[in-house]
């Protein structure tokens with residue numbers, strides 16, 4: 286049965302990497318009909334809003350979207366559309382697997398951990414105001430409800446993915462009330478998962494440990510801001526932002542996107558690495574039950590890396606975004622003709 290998926294090309298390198306992802310997903314044999322919607326700065330120009338109702342309705346109806354990165358103006362302009370989208374759809378769990386790809390030069394080729402980031406509150410509440418000129422206040426909102434929900438998600442994720450340990454990352458020594466609440470909710474939930482080890486680390490030490498001994502981590506659960514920062518740090522451990530996929534999961538739907546942003550420094554040149562969005566598409570295919578297509582696509586991406594002939598500029602190669610996609614499609618075709626011959 287054909288499944289409808291909302292497609293959001295995004296800004297900067299978004300349209301380039303999304304075009305490649307669409308091509309490889311189609312070549313994987315998954316039956317998908319795309320519903321394309323523009324959100325962000327482009328939508329503001331066209332429709333007078335960064336988040337048109339039609340895009341929200343499309344995701345609510347299809348319950349799944351593949352999304353390119355969106356640019357957020359720094360220090361001025363509209364509020365982050367990513368944050369608004371996550372809040373509007375209550376996409377509370379941001380799941381970011383950090384797993385090295387074969388034959389990719391990186392610090393930790395064996396690394397395999399998962400970041401679970403709370404996606405709806407914390408300093409991302411956007412509640413900021415000028416108290417008096419020269420003094421601003423920014424509110425960090427942490428609730429028992431959201432902290433319990435994300436802790437439960439992390440432990441359930443660990444259970445269903447046969448992971449052994451969940452570590453809460455926090456700064457409860459300083460933010461005793463807010464991070465203290467996050468941490469106490471974590472340990473309350475941990476009691477329901479006795480087979481999974483639960484521990485915690487203060488964020489500064491956790492960053493040092495991640496750089497020096499990341500193999501001690503398995504599943505990490507973090508508030509929104511820490512999760513954002515630690516995700517990029519961890520992407521660096523496996524070769525860079527071009528490789529780290531992600532999913533925003535909630536009751537109303539799921540939006541799959543790379544960890545990275547719109548990379549304005551390389552946009553329009555056709556040189557972005559599409560691996561992170563392709564691996565996000567692999568997660569999406571699993572999510573909609575297209576497990577075979579997901580496995581085929583993942584294997585094809587891994588094969589291209591194993592062979593090492595096609596690598597984008599961020600990894601020291603000279604393959605263009607579209608050439609990398611062509612290489613993945615060639616592997617998918619080769620695997621399908623081999624399967625046909627074997628049968």
Ligand code: NAI
Nearest residue numbers: 354355356357367526527544545546547548551557558599
């Ligand atoms: P960024 O992630 O866009 O780029 C950081 C660095 O990584 C740049 O040097 C870039 O060229 C490189 N890079 C990122 N993705 C790459 C890829 N696929 N292949 C090769 N190199 C890649 O972060 P930056 O520059 O801080 O943010 C740019 C914009 O993206 C901002 O407006 C920010 O708000 C937005 N952003 C959006 C996100 C989303 O839509 N989910 C997530 C993060 C940032």
